[in-house]
Amino acid sequence: MNQSALRIRNVVKSFDGIKALKGLSLNFNKGEIIGLVGSNGAGKSTLLNVVWGAYAPDSGELHINGQQVDKITPTKAQELGISIIFQHRRLMPYMTVAENIFIDNMPKLRGMVDYKKNALRCQRAAEDAQPRYRLQQ
Numbered sequence: 001m002n003q004s005a006l007r008i009r010n011v012v013k014s015f016d017g018i019k020a021l022k023g024l025s026l027n028f029n030k031g032e033i034i035g036l037v038g039s040n041g042a043g044k045s046t047l048l049n050v051v052w053g054a055y056a057p058d059s060g061e062l063h064i065n066g067q068q069v070d071k072i073t074p075t076k077a078q079e080l081g082i083s084i085i086f087q088h089r090r091l092m093p094y095m096t097v098a099e100n101i102f103i104d105n106m107p108k109l110r111g112m113v114d115y116k117k118n119a120l121r122c123q124r125a126a127e128d129a130q131p132r133y134r135l136q137q
């Protein structure tokens with residue numbers, strides 16, 4: 001049976017009177033890979049920004065794993081398993097790869113950032129994704 005991972009119901013989002021999303025409803029089932037195609041200005045980025053909690057919709061509902069989520073925020077979205085990969089990434093060139101990857105969630109040791117643990121975590125994530133990558137610390 002298909003299980004809904006993300007259900008979007010009647011979502012409206014306007015910017016200064018311009019309706020970017022005009023009551024959009026979509027369902028994504030678990031295990032599905034969906035491509036969203038639309039011309040420039042169609043509202044794709046706005047939709048993703050609503051789903052990962054960057055924009056509050058004017059109205060409508062989000063249901064994640066069957067539960068309605070009120071007032072979604074990026075932190076809440078992440079806790080519920082939603083990740084976003086941006087079209088235009090901004091890296092911090094003065095920081096390491098590990099710091100760039102986990103900047104929002106650095107491990108701490110006695111109140112201080114644990115850089116060593118973070119580097120190891122990053123290395124493990126890279127090896128899981130592609131075993132032949134070995135990151136230099």
Ligand SMILES: Nc1ncnc2c1ncn2[C@@H]1O[C@H](COP(=O)(O)OP(=O)(O)O)[C@@H](O)[C@H]1O
Pocket residue numbers: 015016018019020038039040041042043044045046047
């Ligand atoms: N931050 C914003 N402020 C004002 N208008 C916006 C903003 N973001 C998007 N829009 C407008 O909303 C509409 C949808 O844009 P967008 O979601 O970026 O489309 P797409 O990603 O499909 O190209 C466009 O008319 C765009 O100009």
Ligand SMILES: [Mg+2]
Pocket residue numbers: 044045046
């Ligand atoms: Mg876009």
